[in-house]
Amino acid sequence: MAVSVRRTLQMAVALALATGVSAASAAPAKSSASTPDIPIPDVKYTKFTLKNGLTVLVHEDHKTPVVAVNTWYHVGSKNEKPGKTGFAHLFEHLMFGGSDNFKKTYLSAMQSVGATNLNGTTNQDRTNYFQNVPTSMLDYALFAESDRMGHLLGTVDKKTLDLQRGVVQNEKRQGENQPYGKVYEQLLANSYPVGHPYSWTVIGKMEDLDAASMTDVQEWFKTNYGPNNTVLVLSGDITPELARQKVEQYYGHIPPGPPLVKHEAWIAKRTGTRRVTMQEPVPQSRIYRTWNVPGVNTPEEALLELGGQVLGGGKTSRLYKRLVYKDQIATSAVGGNNGSEIGGLFSMMLTARPGADVAKMERIADEELKAMLKNGPTEEELRLAKTTILAQYTRMMERVGGFGGKSDLLAACQTYTGNPDCYKDYLQRVKDATPASVKKAMNDWLSDGDLVVQVDPFPTGLAAGKPGVDRSKEPALGKPMALKLPEMQKTTLSNGLKVVLAERHEAPVVNFQLLVDSGYASDANDKPGVASLAMRMLEEGTKTRKSLEIGEAFEGMGAQFGASANLDSGIVYMNALKATLPQALNLYSDLILNPSFPQNEFERLQKDRLAAIAREKTVPESLAARIVPSILYGQNHPYAKPFTGTGTEEAVKRMTRDDLAKYHATWFKPNNATLLVVGDTTLAEVKPMLEKAFASWRAGEVPKKVLTKVAAPEKSVVYLVDRPGAPQSVIVGAQLSTPRNDPDALPLEIVNDVFGGTFNSRINMNLRENKHWSYGVRSNLQAALGQRPFMSVSPVQTDKTRESLQELVREYRDIVSGKPITAEELKGAVDNRTLGLPGGFETAGQLTSAYTNIVQYGLPDDYYNTYTQKATSLTPAQANALAARSFTPDRLVWVVIGDMSKVEAGIRALNIGEVRKIDADGKPVQ
Template identity: 45%
Template sequence: MRKFLYAALLTLGFVGSATAASDSVDIPFTRFTLPNGLTAVVHEDHKAPVVAVSIWYHVGSADEPAGKTGFAHLFEHLMFSGSENHKGTYFEPFEQVGATDMNGTTWFDRTNYFETVPTTALDMALWMESDRMGHLLGAIGQKELDTQRGVVQNEKRQGENRPYGRTDEVILANAFPANHPYQHDTIGSMADLDAASLDDVKQWFNDYYGAANTTIVLAGDITAEVAREKLLRYFGDIPAGPPVPRQQPWVAPRSTSTRGEQKDHVAQVRIIREWNVAELGHADEPLLELAADALGGGKTSRLYQRLVYKDKLVDSVSVDVQAFALASQFNLTADVKQGVDPARVEKAIAEEWATFLKDGPTDEELARSRMSSRAGFIRGLEKVGGFGGKATVLAESQVYRGDPGAYKLDLERIQAATPESVKAAANRWIAKGDYTLTVLPLGDDETVDESAPNGLPAAPGKPAPVLPAKREFATTKSPVDRSEGVPKVSEFPDLGFPDIQRGSLKNGIEVVLAERHTIPVVQMQLQFDAGYASDQGRKLGTSSFAMALLDEGTNTLDSVEIARRSERLGARIGAGSGLDSSAVSLNALSSQLAPSLALFADIVRNPAFREADVERIRGQWLSDIAQEKTQPTGIALRTLPPLLYGDQHAYGIPFTGSGTEASIRSIKAKDLRRFHHDFIRPDNVRILVAGDTTLPAITAELDKVFGDWRVAETPVPEKAIGHVDAQKQVRVFLVDRPDSPQTLILTGSLAPSTKAPNNLEIQTMNGAFGGTFTSRLNMNLREDKRWAYGASSFLQDAIGQRPFMTYASVQTDKTAESVAEILKEAREVVGDKPLTDAEIARIKTQRVRSLPGSLETTGAVLSVLSANALYDRPDDYIRTAKARIEGLKDANVEAAAREVIRPDTFTWVIVGDLAKIEKPVRELKLGEVKVLDADGKLVR
């Protein structure tokens, strides 16, 4: 979130034009303070009938005392357990009104909660937020604490179960002194989480969750006058709480270089380097963002040019800044190529670093950084809430800097930045004092060291916390009778979806447009009938590999020049494949549409597939496959599809789309040219457009670049997506992943196509069974048993038979028990405990009422066009969705469950530490058990 947000902040000065003054930029807001000290910020945006509610408490893991690490985040989880006047999970009322972008997060300096709701549901949302803010402790008992403690501990295990998932703890311990608020990571230690008590909960709530320590941002379809009345009504009676001592900035820069080493289940060596740098709000911090972009911000950056293109030492390299209230971190990450000595990589980095510190960035580097950032912010303006919308910009500025418009100061600094000023800032902060962590693959007989990392000792110089100026606060009597429960929401806004218009180019290519003029951006997708399924009869991974090579060079441009031009234009161009289609996408500023389209068309029509580019991407691709084979989810998604479909089926391939190492090694440039000739062609494409244009205007522009594209003499190859008979019995496949603190459990079976007439019934059934937070699977394994951070079921969309899967990553010692619970839930939903009328009604209601919020952005509109085209849906599919969903019959939804969920034919893929899980799983006697390796090959 920080990286996105700061990109937004960088660009605010360029909303008008590339040379506009930063003081001409504004996210209009009204700020006021309630008598109890609560700070309110209101931003009006009436483009959609939704309001983003974003509540920030000025407390985070930096405020945790010794022995209480992880408590801020644990408390965030407890805030979702219910309140005194609403028992049970917090999510249920929000699901009923169709809330979107709903979550809570904790970081060093704040804890926030947010949701976007239909305008008519704002009272309900404010009632819920105020009830847990002012009326929580009576609803929190030992059961709730134990439940959320278990969930958080499994969240920690899940993070550590990923490759490189243990690095943050080591880096923080060696970046900051022991007495620094940032020395421990936000999720904390298992021991401290185990020690958390109900008294701790109450003390934390009383110390930090008062009104005077809270900022509420309302952004969207609301006025300041209405907001003031509603906030006073729901929050005015909540006490201010005690004064909260504010931690003061303490960068604690280091003067010497230090280093450490960590071994883990990883596929390649990773070098991570960190410097402590200026905090958020410091004059140097935005200049360091510019330095990071020049050094490692993408293909055009200096380190990427040197290490990837020139010396071919790494598969990837990046540099960024994570900005926080007390100190920031300047980070470099490089994944070393197999067989390369890490010392060579470090030497090359040191040389590029020294050159940058000596010369600084060029004017051209700064200009490109500003333009790409500008475009990123303009795109972000569509969102009022979520992780990175306008509410986040305003809230962060207010909470950390006391002014919702504080971002403008950074804009002035960005506008005024010169190569000399960026160079000077870099020399002040990143010329010395780095900590380098080298992560190495474990040897055959080595195990993960789970002991706490050795860290820096305490240091002098820590500033004392400062109490805020003394103020007088008062509560106001609330007219709300909370005994009546959550306010009922009886009216909901209608979905506003643009008319779909159709046209064609001179050569017959179909153009489909949905106009939306909320921001000056045009998005489009060229959808080709290809995808992973077109790999059948070819080398696996050909479609994905070929699409990835499109923007790596054309007949006249190399990959670096393509990247430079994209950055100058503020355009985003991407290409890829799914199961049934391949696509190339463009996201362009309206003002730069013509040159962006010219670049886009060159990439689509004239890929060079040069041998040097093929070899470079091949190396990165093989590295990605190796990484997938160290990730539990990657292993499972590579292994399951061939087991479900058979390795001769079009879908019997790794669902990661990356193919196999053998197939990728064998792919030649001629294979890629053949794929492009066969599938990326004018008689196999639809052009889908959404955004700030009209049909005549976009058709004219597209004709200039695609209208003369000629059809090949040979026909488009036909894809053969055969039918697969259902399995007759349960199969269990185990994959060993030693030292895993969690086990990944994935089941698969075959369901009807996304194009099936009862697709809505199937989706509704899945929502109740495992597709939502309050679904049966999640409430069982997360909220009841607390064996997992989450459990779910989902369907992968497909034109042919699609896979129905259940997923859970569970603590290792509960593997067999979790398998039994998943099986029990599956058998019950098609047996003696079918979905109830209430469960079905809940999903139907949630799906209908979430439509306005889920279609807030141009990208979401384009996704509708894409799905309509791929699955042969009519243009009015979304506009008629409400009636079709509401018209679903419960009996048909229950029948869909019986059609799709066949627990006695499940294929189970279970990835974990076999030394601990194999015997208990075998004792379940589900069916034949086999052990596979990470390539899906039989071991025994």
């Protein structure tokens, strides 16, 4: 469950997955810019409306036995009233607590039947609930969704309201505990006049949440949650005929709600400049600048989004080129348009390099904006922007579900426009835009009326009918669906590079993922961070291409590129459109084989890396990921480096571009790598391309990494990191576990699901659902070739730190001996994993991730095809025996990050183990 705020602060292109898209209007004259021939997607659908007003859209996609159930209620935070803010989101949480005939925690119940992409979100304009379920579980999902639409209020009582109120307030604390976490509230309050429906945040004010009453709950539900205010999309392995039958059966009896008044557009355009200055515990100064603009479904929307892409949409944008790349006064500089239903915000976000002149940064950004207003974008800039948006929509066609799949596309269009095809009009408008039309829209809306928020660090100082289904009992559960992944076809190039191909032809995209056996573990102990920085620099220059040229080339082909590292591997990723595959592969191989690590780019990224490390030290979870590894593994182990991969400030300062070139020369050998290819191609087609692209790559010897085994500490130790004023404490419990390819790895992950790996795990149900001291806690086994880090992470409210730590200690001991895993718990965890398998292999990216696990960690080729059989054979006795030998409750490393003036005494009083105070670098503090 989450607040879905518009992506104003991220400045991404606002697409249909979050905001809806534009309706048709008179198209401007076509541009002479030549955009790649990327066709506008066509999502086929059948539409019908029940007598009670429920609008239903059905899309068929039978590639996997999964159906997306995506429900959009046309109500969000703009439907609230001043003094009752945050209620739309609070009510979203209440919808997960069970209903009159479905008396279960919704997330737990749906996970138990294999639901994936399962969540609910609220934004200013709508609240949605979505899940992908195995086809055999569709009746179960429709029963549950329809029951909370038509039969909710008998279950929601004062206790439930208070519990979810506490969860939401902890969500708010958790958000405000992050750097810049309080900015959005100030930004909205100053962007819109008092009383404007967008002038408050979706999560609302603490005092308003405290004031929410049962009367509010009942009125909100009766007013806004009727079927006549709802769009239901069923997308995937289903036919329209079957969908109509089932929807009539489960939803037909629910009466409509009252007629609703629709908000009219209220752009609230401002004049002049308004400025707000804030001081927060942040590592770098940041400038936010916004303008009030028209919202979605307006003639200006696509034009402003194209202008935003040119101005601040990525490495090819003007802000990036000037501020980050050329002048190197900022570590990030982004901008873009973000439309909502009755208005929008066009925004820039500029993050200053530490020590930089913030006023100069702001002045330069303004120069770039004024240049755009004066001259508009160039033909080539506009071509790149168009290609980026068209490629994003092409990739959406891989997924049926929520968070950006085809069902979201249809639901957004229907909810906001009544036309499920409206995205086609929007994309046609993108294609038809000209430099002149983009320039005009930007001048109309961005030449006046801006808000500047500067954030600086603290000074260093119908009548109801008869139900169509018996609601006295739930539908019989279906069985796990058969999983048969595309075959891993294997070949080896003439230079020794191993190639693994999996064909997937439903969308015209192809994934490439090169795995190089190296990773953080290949870094010298005194040079942590080399591997990840070297991978980051692959796209910063080759022998024949410069950094910005590379970004422009990928964007011009509609391709996506990324290079990164994890504990054991360097990873080079590309997602290419079928239409531009040969050109994209040529560029991809050039970056892999011929990186030049230019000195000027290294110096720029070295500064960015130092700034990134400073930011990590201000985010509690990232801080824990930095200091825990050396405590767990000891200073000299290959894994004893920050799990963020960024290294240490001291090491980065000493680093040279020659260190990065040496890393590449040492580890990048074809005989030390595997290339995964997943998507719309065949071995016969792609192998000749690969032979040509990698013809110059030569095999050679590579060093061996030695992953020595580390013993657990003799007893638990508690490390304290002071963060004065923090509204939450973050409690980390850490230990070492067996490698990813250990025979017990799969059953141990199931045992961890019982303990802390899922929403309905023991520790989350305890600290979130029962105690409501946290927005959510979790535990995770990180994949590794050597001993894996096994960590629980628990953000809790400050005044419950001691009690939360006490509960966690008890939970660790209970899983070993005090409270054996029951047959019911085990079945729930096994069902969640096995029934949910089909939903994890929908896209080329998901398949690539799965095959990456197989290749990187030496798992059997049939690992996922035999997964269900292995998981279902696990017995409670085996699970408990495994827990007893895998968890070390009295030999844990505990790290608590919070305001020690408020929590230290309580932690010490627990007598868990020796208490040691350390700083943000993990060094002792006296």
